[in-house]
Structure formats: structure tokens, C-alpha cells
Amino acid sequence: MAENNLANNVKRELKTRHLSMIALGGCIGTGLFVASGSAVSQAGPLGAITAYIAIGIMVYFLMTSLGEMATYMPLTGSFATYATKFVDPAFGFAMGWNYWFNWAITLAVDAATVGVVMNYWLPGTHQWIWSTLALILIFGINILSVKSFGETEFWMSIIKVVTVIIFLAVGLLTIFGILGTHIDVVSNLTAGHTGGFVGGFPAILAVFVVAGYSFQGTELVGITAGESATPEESVPKAIKQVFWRILLFYILSIFVIAALISYKNPDLLRANEAHVAISPFALVFKRAGLAAAASIMNAVILTSVISSANSGMYASTRMLYVMSREGYAPKVFGEVNRRGIPVAALLGTTAVGLFTFVTSIVGPEAYTYLVSASGLTGFLAWVGIAVSHYRFRRAFFRQGHSTDELIYKAKWFPFGPLLALVLSILVIIGQNLHSFAVLDWEQIVITYMSVPLFLILFFYYKIKHRTHLIPLDKVDLSKTSKSESYTKK
16 A cells, blocks of 8 residues: 655554544534533424434444545545545645635634633633633644644543543433432423424424534544554544444433433523533533532533644644645645644644634624634535545446455445435535525625635636546546655655
């Protein structure tokens, strides 16, 4: 198998345990610890569980699609390269910049959120101080080595996983009346006359969006595959483990929340990053008689936010590096130091993180537009993964290859990538349907800003370079990319 390191003198340092925890930790964060409460409130207990199961299945198919391509062709910054090789160079260009923008802005947002979370303990301090310290810490982790990133994510993910396990144990003990006071579990789960479903399909669709945001980050295993010591072994294993862990952690967690807290509880809908004390996890711990629950959950959520920012720094830096090597970004971002760290790309991404301070100076309006500009970019990346895999497998067959040649085979092709594609598009469309019903153009622009930005990137490159959809028999199935050939010179 061809070497795919960032530079020839750097060993592949990410091990199977790193990839498993990176993929799992990437989807366990504020989406589960905080936003899950609003999911139960909006769609009811069974509606929320149904939505999370559906999105969980979709994410599994996306992961298997990515796993098949990543084991056949393990490349750093895989999304842009796969889209370029299997679909259209313009699609790869738009995918690369879209994904870089997604995580670069997420880094800025997460840094700002660190300040909000720290305000819980130290309300008298300026939030920008904590945001600055968070950026410095994350920059330091990523400039040391790939291994330092992997180890940091591994241990922060361990904290999140242990928290969920303790939560499930406490929740189940409370359901069976061993801890806390008596709770009418049946009434909570059935939600009275609604049968457990509140608001019908539109409410479930709204929770699709919440669940989709919760699961974003699982695709990081594709970015890290290029720097994995044994991608042909670690990527399939990570995908198999993550699927069952996602179902176990998310579905059981939603069940415990729904069983112990009425969907009418106003704290469920109010829970967000600014109201950590009313996280549904904290509410359940309080029901069990654990008075320090809010402070403990605040510490866990702080870990989750830093973990997300750390992953964002890594992913966006690697994507910017690869785009430079592919000719999609300035050449300076394609240079690496002796440890294989693309320092210029790291500095460029960090500069975007400094937008955090713009939100402190300009005000909440700038923050809103900053977040909205990247709001749908993660889902657009999922669309790109599904399309790229569908094209890859069809080209693989068209050129006379057999699935026996594949190290890891995605199950249920073509149903899997097509289902993931349809659901991803459905989630994108369903972001804010109400704004179309009342023709609120400001909300429409804020919500769907990412889509025209992606299309502008796509058509700009397509028109300038006159690219076209690559015929299946012309698709390049070689296990190298431009970025790889550069590092071999």
C-alpha cells in the first residue's frame, strides 16, 4: 500500500484506539449533553427516539461508505480528494473549502463557548480571556505532533464516554426506584394522549436536524485515516465499534431522559450552551439526588467543547494542507515541518479562530452570522461522501474490478449511500421550513447561507477550469493523490 503520510520522514502515529475514540468522541458532545433535551421536548419521547434511530442508521451508512474508500485509498483530507477523483474536480474544490470552513468556524464558535461555560463558575471575568486560553491550548496540542492530538482526543473522549456510562447507570437505577423519588415512567414515555409522539412528522423532521448536528464529527475517521499506522485494520474496526456505541449511548440516553423527565418540562427546551445548569443530564442526576450534578456536567461539557475545538483545528488544518497540494489553495499552506505538521495551514486556521474576538467587539449579530455561515457545511460534507462513494463503487465495477479486491466492503450498496444522500438532503431542507411558510427572508438567508456559498465555489471552479462529470471508465482509481505525489519528490 502506498505511503500517505504528510511527509516521508514522519511515521503514522494514530493507532486503532485513537481512531475509535476520535470517531466516537466526535459525536458525543453538547449535542447529546445539552440539545437532546430540546429533542424530547419538540417531538415527544418516542418521536425523539425514532429520529435519533433514523439519523443513527444514516450515519452508519455514511461511515461504511467512507470506510470503504478510506481503506482502499487512505489519504489525509480524504473528502476533497475522493470528490475530485470520483465525481468532478469542481466538486472536490467546493467540498474541500466547505469542510475547511465548517471546522475553522466551529473552532471559533467552540472557543467562544468556552468563555460562556467558564462564566458558570467565574461570572465576573471577561469571556474573551478564556477563549484566548482555549485557542492557545488547542494550538499547542496541534503543533506538537499528530500523536499529541490523538492522545488528547483519546483521553477527552474517555471522559465523555465514562460520563455517559455513569449517567445511564444512575438513570436506570432511578427508573427502577433504587435512587431518587418515585417517577411515573410510563406516563412520561407515552406523553399522555399523544402516545409518545408530539407534533407529528414535522416535529420528527425538526429533531432530525438536532440529531444530525449531534452526530457530526463521526466522519473525522476519514481525515485521520491518512495518518493512521494501519488504516486497513483500524478504520473498519473503528467503524464497527462506533456504530454499536452510537446506538447504545444515544438511544439509551434519550430513553433515560424521556423516562425520567416530562416532555413538558420547560427546562428541556431552554437547555443550550448558555444554560448548562439545566442540561437534561444534570436534571436526571438531580432527580437521583446528586446535588453537585450541574457543576460536574459543566466540567464535562467544557471538556466536550475543547475536544470539539481540538478536532476542528486538526481537521481544518489537514484539509487546508491537502487543498494546497491539490492546487486548490495557496502553496504556502502545503509545507510541513520535520514532524509532519503543516504549520502554515495551522496558523491560517488559527487566524480564523480569532474571529471569536469579533463577536466580543461587534456583538451578537456578528456571532449569529458567523455560525449561520457554516451551519449546513457538515451536512453538505455528508452529501459529498454519499455521492463520492456511489460514484467510486460504480466506477470500480465499470473498470472490471470486483468487491473481493476491497479490504472493507460497505454493506447494502447502493441502498446505503442513496439513503444517506436522501436523508442528508432532507435534513438540509428541513432546517427551517417555517421561514418559507411565512416568507421570512432574513431567517431564510441566515439558515441556508451555506448552500449558495457551496454552489458559488462549485460553479466558480467549474466555469473557470471547464471541468465536467468524470465518466465512470475514466475515474482515477489509483491509490495516490497530488498531495501524495508531492511528498514523494
